[in-house]
Amino acid sequence: MAEAATMQVSDEVAVTINNMNKWYGSFHVLRDINLTVNRGERIVICGPSGSGKSTLIRCINALEEHQKGSIEVDGTLLSSDLKNIDKIRSEVGMCFQHFNLFPHLTILENCTLAPIWVRKTPKKEAEEIAMHFLEKVKIPDQANKYPGQLSGGQQQRVAIARSLCMKPRIMLFDEPTSALDPEMIKEVLDTMIELAEEGMTMLCVTHEMGFARQVANRVIFMDEGQIVEQNEPEAFFNNPQSPRTQLFLSQILGH
Amino acid sequence: MANTEVSFVRTETLPPMAPPIGEQGIVKWLRENLFATPANGALTLVALYVIYVILSGSMPWIFNGVWNTSSLTECREVLDGTRGACFSVLTERWHQLIYGFKYPPDAYWRPNLTFVLMLVAIAPVLFFDLPRKMLIFTAIFPFLAYWLIWGGTIMTPIIALLGVVAGGFVYTRFVASNFAIGFFGAILAALVVWIIGGFMTPDTANENAMLQAVPSRDMGGYMLNLMLGVVCVSLSIPLGIALALGRQSDMPLIKWICVVFIEFVRGVPLITLLFVASVMLAYMFPPGTTTDLFLRVVIMITMFSAAYIAEVIRGGLAALPKGQYEAADSLGLDYPQAMRLIILPQALKISIPGIVNVAVGLFKDTTLVSVISMFDILGMIRGPILGGAAEWNGVYWELFLFACIIFFVVCYGISQYSQWLERRLATDHR
Numbered sequence: 001m002a003e004a005a006t007m008q009v010s011d012e013v014a015v016t017i018n019n020m021n022k023w024y025g026s027f028h029v030l031r032d033i034n035l036t037v038n039r040g041e042r043i044v045i046c047g048p049s050g051s052g053k054s055t056l057i058r059c060i061n062a063l064e065e066h067q068k069g070s071i072e073v074d075g076t077l078l079s080s081d082l083k084n085i086d087k088i089r090s091e092v093g094m095c096f097q098h099f100n101l102f103p104h105l106t107i108l109e110n111c112t113l114a115p116i117w118v119r120k121t122p123k124k125e126a127e128e129i130a131m132h133f134l135e136k137v138k139i140p141d142q143a144n145k146y147p148g149q150l151s152g153g154q155q156q157r158v159a160i161a162r163s164l165c166m167k168p169r170i171m172l173f174d175e176p177t178s179a180l181d182p183e184m185i186k187e188v189l190d191t192m193i194e195l196a197e198e199g200m201t202m203l204c205v206t207h208e209m210g211f212a213r214q215v216a217n218r219v220i221f222m223d224e225g226q227i228v229e230q231n232e233p234e235a236f237f238n239n240p241q242s243p244r245t246q247l248f249l250s251q252i253l254g255h
Numbered sequence: 256m257a258n259t260e261v262s263f264v265r266t267e268t269l270p271p272m273a274p275p276i277g278e279q280g281i282v283k284w285l286r287e288n289l290f291a292t293p294a295n296g297a298l299t300l301v302a303l304y305v306i307y308v309i310l311s312g313s314m315p316w317i318f319n320g321v322w323n324t325s326s327l328t329e330c331r332e333v334l335d336g337t338r339g340a341c342f343s344v345l346t347e348r349w350h351q352l353i354y355g356f357k358y359p360p361d362a363y364w365r366p367n368l369t370f371v372l373m374l375v376a377i378a379p380v381l382f383f384d385l386p387r388k389m390l391i392f393t394a395i396f397p398f399l400a401y402w403l404i405w406g407g408t409i410m411t412p413i414i415a416l417l418g419v420v421a422g423g424f425v426y427t428r429f430v431a432s433n434f435a436i437g438f439f440g441a442i443l444a445a446l447v448v449w450i451i452g453g454f455m456t457p458d459t460a461n462e463n464a465m466l467q468a469v470p471s472r473d474m475g476g477y478m479l480n481l482m483l484g485v486v487c488v489s490l491s492i493p494l495g496i497a498l499a500l501g502r503q504s505d506m507p508l509i510k511w512i513c514v515v516f517i518e519f520v521r522g523v524p525l526i527t528l529l530f531v532a533s534v535m536l537a538y539m540f541p542p543g544t545t546t547d548l549f550l551r552v553v554i555m556i557t558m559f560s561a562a563y564i565a566e567v568i569r570g571g572l573a574a575l576p577k578g579q580y581e582a583a584d585s586l587g588l589d590y591p592q593a594m595r596l597i598i599l600p601q602a603l604k605i606s607i608p609g610i611v612n613v614a615v616g617l618f619k620d621t622t623l624v625s626v627i628s629m630f631d632i633l634g635m636i637r638g639p640i641l642g643g644a645a646e647w648n649g650v651y652w653e654l655f656l657f658a659c660i661i662f663f664v665v666c667y668g669i670s671q672y673s674q675w676l677e678r679r680l681a682t683d684h685r
């Protein structure tokens with residue numbers, strides 16, 4: 001699409017996943033995943049529930065361990081070494097379906113916590129950064145409230161701002177809008193679109209097909225722990241190849 | 256207005272009106288709360304009668320009480336057959352009830368001062384709006400309190416403090432590179448300072464010390480209950496947190512040590528542990544060292560309540576959604592940071608009622624030390640006061656009522672504080 005085309009994608013590699021496999025006990029959740037994400041790319045991952053989408057993006061910041069194959073993020077190989085894990089986590093931001101804000105801290109404290117403790121940013125500077133990003137997600141006036149006082153859409157935008165305060169190079173989104181009431185989905189998607197326009201590398205698990213068409217360079221369809229199909233959004237939606245993709249698309253676009 | 260029956264549009268707003276007379280004020284309150292139904296009304300009348308019986312029995316006894324006689328027989332003469340309490344046992348023996356019967360009377364100011372300083376030291380911990388600088392005094396207080404109450408050479412608390420400072424220094428220095436080196440290095444550093452300090456202090460240091468040394472066996476009365484209560488509560492909360500976290504640990508050895516400890520201690524009556532403290536624990540310390548009974552009892556009560564607190568906190572930890580751990584991890588916080596900044600503040604907040612429950616129970620259980628011949632307030636009442644000379648033999652009600660009241664005051668205070676704390680920390684706006 002017109003907007004997507006204007007967004008820069010470099011040939012520098014951000015994430016490389018090579019023959020990655022993961023098991024929960026004896027259950028083979030992810031099978032032979034191969035994926036390369038370039039810097040500035042926006043990737044949308046979709047697929048039926050239980051197909052392993054969350055597990056895949058959670059492996060990228062090591063919230064889940066993989067058992068076989070390799071994941072390289074920003075040139076750092078993910079291993080069980082704690083040093084590497086903490087380094088990668090501070091470079092990769094993540095937004096969850098249920099926001100996971102810290103309810104005992106104010107919005108501002110939610111945003112400054114990690115910069116202060118992980119990046120050792122001075123408190124004052126961290127607060128300036130936080131206010132900058134809260135303005136960006138359009139809720140600077142809520143800075144001193146607690147998460148429980150905000151609507152779902154506002155909470156998700158705070159969660160995005162909280163991740164951005166760490167100045168991540170990659171953002172992961174796990175169904176960021178599926179716990180929201182319909183009228184709040186747009187405000188969150190708008191924030192994500194803005195982020196995409198600024199050239200953030202993004203991997204989004206979402207079923208918002210409008211969003212996928214508008215910002216994604218690539219849509220990935222997963223089923224039973226495998227990548228079944230990937231393509232540019234236009235081709236993916238208009239001309240899906242695999243019968244499983246066709247079935248899935250007809251189900252979610254059908255009504 | 257439209258003509259159809261279903262459609263309706265309001266054109267003017269109705270003005271607000273006062274509720275009907277029978278629906279407001281005291282009449283409404285009485286009717287709704289005390290006499291809502293005939294059965295309800297009957298219960299109210301029965302309850303009123305019971306309250307009347309209790310008050311008509313006890314009030315004359317209290318108000319007719321005698322406060323200034325020096326023995327029970329004298330008190331009975333004054334009462335001359337009328338109903339009345341002999342509160343004079345309290346005025347005559349108050350120092351024994353508060354300090355025990357062996358603490359040197361000219362040193363009573365020392366526990367008194369300690370008590371006042373304790374309020375200052377605890378304040379910034381309980382009320383976190385107070386300036387954080389006050390915590391410096393809180394950190395020094397235990398050493399100061401030890402010196403004031405036990406007296407003796409000032410070298411002892413100073414060496415103890417130096418050891419803690421040395422340990423803290425080693426810990427902060429090395430913990431960043433490796434937790435184990437930091438932790439065990441700190442313990443080692445503290446031990447080295449204590450041992451060197453112990454050698455350097457002359458054996459005769461206590462003899463001409465500024466404050467006369469008072470051995471632990473001379474402590475008694477309510478002072479002993481307060482000392483045991485405060486020391487054990489403040490030790491068992493951190494130990495309980497450590498046990499709860501250890502029980503969740505990924506490291507099997509640590510996990511099993513914590514599980515076995517908690518399950519064992521919870522499965523044994525406190526009184527048994529206290530007997531162990533009074534007779535057996537001495538064998539576990541290196542030969543030649545005489546460990547003071549007070550210390551042994553503190554260890555036992557602390558272990559006991561730490562096990563309960565650990566279980567309460569485990570409940571709090573389990574109540575946190577997994578997303579909180581994941582959010583902390585995904586932001587790059589390491590384990591100690593995630594625990595300290597995200598997990599524990601929330602888990603402890605959930606656990607406040609349970610922790611307070613254990614703390615109140617612990618404080619009341621300090622009276623159990625009277626069975627291993629320590630003279631806490633109950634030990635004083637049952638031993639020297641009631642069982643000693645014949646003066647006060649038989650004044651049960653007054654003494655035990657007094658013990659009840661001073662325990663109640665503290666426990667009720669703790670419970671009120673915890674309710675305030677819960678309201679103060681309520682930020683989730685559910």
Ligand SMILES: Nc1ncnc2c1ncn2[C@@H]1O[C@H](COP(=O)(O)OP(=O)(O)O)[C@@H](O)[C@H]1O
Binds near residue numbers: 027047056
């Ligand atoms: N912690 C876990 N233990 C065992 N099985 C799990 C666990 N988490 C997820 N699964 C299983 O792995 C599969 C993939 O889960 P998930 O990645 O959450 O799917 P999706 O996000 O695509 O809906 C599902 O079948 C789910 O039941």
Ligand SMILES: [Mg+2]
Binds near residue numbers: 054055175
């Ligand atoms: Mg999912």
